[in-house]
Amino acid sequence: MRKGQYRFVAGFLFVPVALYVIFVIWPYIQTFGYSLTDWKGQSQTFDFVGLDNYKALLRDDVFLEAIWHNILFLVFIPVITILLALFFAFMLNAGGRGKAGGVQGVAGAAFYKIVYFFPQVLSLAILAVLFNAVYRSDGGGLLNGALIKVGLVDADNPVEWLNEPNLVLWALMVAVVWQGVGFYLVLFSAAMQSIPKDVYEAALIDGASRNQSFFRITLPLLWDTVQTAWVYLGIVAMDMFVLVSSMTQNMGAYGGGPDHHSDVMSTVMMRNFLYYGKSGYACAMGVIMLLLTLVLSVVTLRATRRERIEF
Template identity: 90%
Template sequence: MRKGQYRFVAGFLFAPVSLYLIFVIWPYVQTFGYSLTDWKGQSQTFKFIGLDNYKALFQDDVFMQAVWHNILFLIFIPVITILLALFFAFMLNAGGRSKAGGVGGVAGSQFYKVVYFFPQVLSLAIVAVLFNAVYRSDGGGLLNGILIKLGLVDAENPVEWLNEPNLVLWMLLIAVVWHGVGFYLVLFSAAMQSIPRDIYEAALIDGAGRNQSFFRITLPLLWDTVQTAWVYLGIVAMDMFVLVSSMTQNMGAYGGGPDHHSDVMSTVMMRNFQYFGKSGYACAMGVVMLLLTLVLSVVMLRATRRDRVEF
């Protein structure tokens, strides 16, 4: 490369790299620095305390319980969302049979794509409002209303879906999956469109059914897309702040009720940062969240790595 070209490339990259360092990397560095202090958040005077905040984290029962909740979300959110999205995408793109005897989606597949994608256009705040109405702990709630009409629940004693320690996490999980399936359905559908129909038609001629077509053709050829979806959903599972703080907001600062049974790391962090004034301690939680997210992303990418299937 000529000398002038080096200067051109350096000049072209200088502005974006500088902005990235200032607005992305530097806040991470600052957060780690504050995590080593007893910073209270409202003053610029603080004392260096080393790793004391990190030691306190592992003795904090609330935070460790929140970590376990994030792990549960990390297990179930990607698995359920990807399985449902893959199933619906396959049925809408290759699960039916066209009138000409070829391969196509089920009848009305274009309409179903719009219906499934509709939740994705809603913000998480709106999703929280909708599901708060669904989970209302009286007969006016959609879920309790249906169960009362069917005679499965007593009208005088309806189920408090978001106030039951054994139910609240699953109720939040349902809301996340409902919101996310449509996006990944469209993602997988776009990937399926690139698979030549000749492959499906050849398998059809050989007598392959829907299950064989899915597991022997669709899934191997979509594996890179599934891997990407897994990482993104893992990041969603490590956050969950908006839904937890919105749907359980009447049970304590930044949600987490009942009795911390729906707390996640982000809600515990925000509660310590703004409610208890333990900003240095909250920064240590943020650093731990960052490291866990990076580690889990790398682990998921390596665990799901396989030889690429080409066509």
């Protein structure tokens, strides 16, 4: 590249890079700086305390429990969402078989894609309102009402889905998976449509079953897309602030009830930052969240890395 071209490229990159540094990198640096102080949030004066906030995190049972909850979300949300999305995408694109041996999706595949994708257009606030109605702890709730109708639940003693320590995390997972499956179904469908039909037809001629077609053809050719989806869902699992704070909002500041059994790192951080006024301490939590998310992304990309398959 000639010298003039370097200046031309640098001129185009200067403004976006400067904006990225100012609005993305600099706030991270500020957060780390505040995490080393006893900043109260409202005051402009604070004292340097070194690593005291990080040492306190190691003794904070609420924050440590919140990390465990994020780990549970990290394990189950990506696995369930990706498996369901892959299954539905495969059925909609290659689940049917033509009379002449060709490969096609199930009947009405285009309509099903719209139906499955519909939850993705709902905001998280609307999703929280919707599932609060589903999980109402009386006969008026959709889930309790259905269970009462079929006789699985006593009308005088309905299940308190969001107030039961052993159920609240699973209730939140269902909401996240319900919303996310449609998006990843469309993502995987787009990737599947780029796979030549001849590949599937050759496998059918060789006597491959539907399961063999999926595991030997579809999944290997979609691995890069699955890997990307896993990283994004992992980031979702590391956050969960909006749903937890909205769906469990009557159980304490910024949700987390009952008795911190649904707390995640983000709700504990916001509670300390805005409710308790321990802003420097909350910044230390934010730094830990950033580091864990980066480690998660790197580990996931390396653990799922495999030789790229060309077709």
